[in-house]
Amino acid sequence: xxxxxxxxxxxxxxxxxxFFLLAIGIAFPGIFYFAWGLLEIFLFNNKQLSDYLIQTGxxxxx
Amino acid sequence: MSATDFSDQxxxxxxxxxxxxxxxxxxxxxxxxxxxxxxxxxGVMAILIALTKWQAIHLLEQxxxxxxxxxxxxxxLVFWIVFFEMAxxxxxxxxxxxxxxxxxxFGWFNWGLMITGAVMVNVMxxxxxxxxxxxxxxxxxxxxxxxxxxxxxAVGALLYCFQFLYALVIAKKEGWHKGSxxxxxxxxxxxxxIAIWTLLSGAIAFVPTFLWSLxxxxxxxxSFLRIxxxxxxxxxxxFWGFGHSAQQINLAATVAIWYLLAHLTTGAKPVNQxxxxxxxxxxLLGINLGxxxxxxxxxxxxxxxxxxxxxxxxxxxxxxxxxxxFSLPAAVETAQRSKGLTRGxxxxxxxxxxxxxxxxxxxxxxxxxxxxGGVTGVILSVEQLNMVSHNTLRVPGHFHMTVVGGTTLxxxxxxxxxxxxxxxxxxxxxxxxVYQTYIFAVGITIVSAGMTFAGIMGAPRRHxxxxxxxxxxxxxxxxxxxxxxxxxxxxxxxxxxxxxxFIGIAVLSVFFGEKIEPKVEKHxxxxxxxxx
Amino acid sequence: xxxxxxxxxxxxxxxxxxxxxxxxxxxxxxxxxxMPLGHxxxxxxxxxxYKTTPDEFRKTAxxxxxxxxxxxxxxxxxxxxxxxxxxAPEKEKGDAFLVARSWQYYPILVLRKNKTYRIHMSSLxxxxxxxxxxxxxxxxxxxxxxxxxxMSPTETGTSYLICNEYCGYVSKVQAHDTMIxxxxxxx
Numbered sequence: 001x002x003x004x005x006x007x008x009x010x011x012x013x014x015x016x017x018x019f020f021l022l023a024i025g026i027a028f029p030g031i032f033y034f035a036w037g038l039l040e041i042f043l044f045n046n047k048q049l050s051d052y053l054i055q056t057g058x059x060x061x062x
Numbered sequence: 063m064s065a066t067d068f069s070d071q072x073x074x075x076x077x078x079x080x081x082x083x084x085x086x087x088x089x090x091x092x093x094x095x096x097x098x099x100x101x102x103x104x105g106v107m108a109i110l111i112a113l114t115k116w117q118a119i120h121l122l123e124q125x126x127x128x129x130x131x132x133x134x135x136x137x138x139l140v141f142w143i144v145f146f147e148m149a150x151x152x153x154x155x156x157x158x159x160x161x162x163x164x165x166x167x168f169g170w171f172n173w174g175l176m177i178t179g180a181v182m183v184n185v186m187x188x189x190x191x192x193x194x195x196x197x198x199x200x201x202x203x204x205x206x207x208x209x210x211x212x213x214x215x216a217v218g219a220l221l222y223c224f225q226f227l228y229a230l231v232i233a234k235k236e237g238w239h240k241g242s243x244x245x246x247x248x249x250x251x252x253x254x255x256i257a258i259w260t261l262l263s264g265a266i267a268f269v270p271t272f273l274w275s276l277x278x279x280x281x282x283x284x285s286f287l288r289i290x291x292x293x294x295x296x297x298x299x300x301f302w303g304f305g306h307s308a309q310q311i312n313l314a315a316t317v318a319i320w321y322l323l324a325h326l327t328t329g330a331k332p333v334n335q336x337x338x339x340x341x342x343x344x345x346l347l348g349i350n351l352g353x354x355x356x357x358x359x360x361x362x363x364x365x366x367x368x369x370x371x372x373x374x375x376x377x378x379x380x381x382x383x384x385x386x387x388f389s390l391p392a393a394v395e396t397a398q399r400s401k402g403l404t405r406g407x408x409x410x411x412x413x414x415x416x417x418x419x420x421x422x423x424x425x426x427x428x429x430x431x432x433x434x435g436g437v438t439g440v441i442l443s444v445e446q447l448n449m450v451s452h453n454t455l456r457v458p459g460h461f462h463m464t465v466v467g468g469t470t471l472x473x474x475x476x477x478x479x480x481x482x483x484x485x486x487x488x489x490x491x492x493x494x495x496v497y498q499t500y501i502f503a504v505g506i507t508i509v510s511a512g513m514t515f516a517g518i519m520g521a522p523r524r525h526x527x528x529x530x531x532x533x534x535x536x537x538x539x540x541x542x543x544x545x546x547x548x549x550x551x552x553x554x555x556x557x558x559x560x561x562x563x564f565i566g567i568a569v570l571s572v573f574f575g576e577k578i579e580p581k582v583e584k585h586x587x588x589x590x591x592x593x594x
Numbered sequence: 595x596x597x598x599x600x601x602x603x604x605x606x607x608x609x610x611x612x613x614x615x616x617x618x619x620x621x622x623x624x625x626x627x628x629m630p631l632g633h634x635x636x637x638x639x640x641x642x643x644y645k646t647t648p649d650e651f652r653k654t655a656x657x658x659x660x661x662x663x664x665x666x667x668x669x670x671x672x673x674x675x676x677x678x679x680x681x682a683p684e685k686e687k688g689d690a691f692l693v694a695r696s697w698q699y700y701p702i703l704v705l706r707k708n709k710t711y712r713i714h715m716s717s718l719x720x721x722x723x724x725x726x727x728x729x730x731x732x733x734x735x736x737x738x739x740x741x742x743x744x745m746s747p748t749e750t751g752t753s754y755l756i757c758n759e760y761c762g763y764v765s766k767v768q769a770h771d772t773m774i775x776x777x778x779x780x781x
Contacts, residue, residue, distance in 0.1 A: 037299040041299070048646070158597055359639050365633055377625050
């Protein structure tokens with residue numbers, strides 16, 4: 001019995017591949033929303049208030 | 063084990079010709095019935111809290127108000143919708159493909175996890191041990207069993223999603239189905255993939271929070287499981303990766319159901335399969351990024367991160383929705399015109415089967431979700447506009463259009479088909495079903511309008527008393543705010559009427575409707591290697 | 595049919611489909627461009643954030659109140675409904691602090707019209723929803739996060755701070771729905 005996928009374009013093959021779809025469906029939000037978000041709060045925006053107060057000479061120290 | 067062992071387990075649907083795997087049908091039954099049970103609980107909560115927001119009535123006391131808002135949100139957003147979606151996944155894989163559903167015992171186990179979790183969460187909420195809202199933001203802390211219940215429910219649903227993927231693999235491998243998935247199943251596949259992302263994100267949010275909620279008598283200091291603090295912004299990011307993405311599951315499932323209902327009621331066929339499928343794939347790429355709109359006015363995030371993600375990946379996902387906005391009416395119009403309804407520009411629409419609950423439910427849901435709900439959602443997702451809407455009543459105004467007027471109404475319309483075609487019972491009260499969709503749609507639109515305008519005037523959400531009669535100061539809101547809040551109450555009475563009519567029809571039909579005799583026929587995989 | 599298996603469906607779009615795709619792609623692009631362009635305007639969400647602890651923030655706010663609290667003609671500190679009234683320094687002279695806690699905002703800040711202020715905001719306990727009315731400006735306040743909002747009032751009057759993030763309750767008078775504060779703007 002011949003493979004019904006003969007002559008089917010690459011685009012159709014990609015969109016028929018449920019594991020490819022699963023991979024992009026997890027990777028895109030995983031990277032752009034989740035990983036980037038955690039980097040934002042734990043790495044990029046991690047300055048301490050105590051440092052800021054000392055730096056600007058306000059209510060400095062503990 | 064050869065696939066022919068299952069050949070005795072099928073019946074042939076007399077209306078559609080689909081081959082229905084009967085053990086799968088029983089799984090669909092239990093998940094659909096469970097869904098309606100939680101819809102009922104959520105619905106009772108809805109009318110009680112709406113009559114409290116209506117300041118003139120102010121029905122509930124403070125503690126019950128907050129408790130029932132939590133119970134309403136959790137039962138509706140999580141349990142009603144997800145149980146129904148699990149039934150949908152089983153239907154979209156096994157029944158649509160004419161395949162066996164692999165792992166029936168596993169399917170019952172997953173349902174068991176879900177029902178255990180749902181009951182646990184409800185017991186915790188109603189005994190006052192989880193007055194934390196559906197969002198449960200730390201440092202607000204609920205009883206550990208609340209979190210554990212959510213985790214159990216989520217694990218059961220996640221396993222169902224993997225089982226759905228496995229069913230698609232088996233259908234192909236064993237030769238039950240050949241070639242591309244039908245569009246309806248493809249839409250559900252998108253929903254299932256979004257669901258897997260949703261539930262993984264939820265696990266990352268809730269597992270540490272569950273451990274944090276456990277007392278030191280169970281997890282002492284020094285243990286590696288001892289979590290003394292859950293970073294509040296970490297939770298918000300992880301939670302909304304679960305909470306909003308769950309709504310995107312609903313969107314993909316609702317769109318798939320629209321295609322199905324449009325077909326069942328008017329014979330509509332998708333005009334261009336590639337276009338519709340690309341639209342679903344755009345959802346996969348971009349839609350879950352949009353969860354950041356919950357964090358638009360949070361500390362600790364850069365503008366680039368916010369803008370990139372709330373744009374849904376350069377509006378890719380919005381373009382997906384706009385494709386469906388074209389494709390569905392195009393399909394209906396083409397089908398209607400081919401029946402000879404070609405007079406003037408709109409005869410195809412005016413002569414559409416509006417008195418058929420499947421069509422009216424689809425059409426109303428399409429307008430309310432697509433134009434009202436989707437548009438207000440994209441508006442609220444813009445940084446500057448979010449500053450004037452975050453946590454106001456405008457936000458529930460938006461999501462009652464999408465989740466209730468959109469998804470729930472579409473699910474209700476589908477149920478009128480599921481009951482006779484899948485659960486094999488004749489409908490009791492079928493004539494009322496026609497009116498039910500309209501009553502529900504009108505009611506929920508009024509509720510949403512009231513909430514939206516009250517929110518624009520600054521009314522906070524999840525707030526017992528905007529008149530702040532017990533506070534040291536009172537803010538004088540615009541006078542028009544009280545009529546807007548009374549619209550919430552009035553609309554809720556109308557919507558609840560529609561809701562209880564639906565539940566009445568559904569419950570009576572499923573348990574007392576005239577049984578439709580199944581046509582049991584052997585069914586072997588038509589495309590198995592070596593088949594005739 | 596959405597329930598049928600299509601054969602080779604990856605075909606080119608026809609004319610109406612091309613037109614629609616062109617319209618929505620252009621529209622999507624325009625909508626996307628509006629977002630960074632909008633950000634070039636003057637009313638945006640702040641990203642300035644410092645990590646802190648509730649204890650550190652409370653102590654810092656107390657020092658701020660100590661320094662800037664309004665005094666009456668006898669030199670006594672002014673309170674309104676038990677909340678300290680504080681004249682905030684303009685941004686060139688220093689920063690202001692606003693505390694959210696269950697179930698109160700303190701201090702009551704007094705600002706001057708058309709001057710700019712840097713206000714540090716945080717919570718001492720749960721998440722709270724800073725909701726300035728009648729301007730309807732809303733921000734999320736979290737413990738451990740000090741959110742610095744730079745703002746300039748353009749009108750005089752009394753504004754109120756409502757809380758719009760559910761933060762629990764213990765009684766009719768100590769609850770999310772009794773949590774309120776004030777910001778006063780003078781000439």
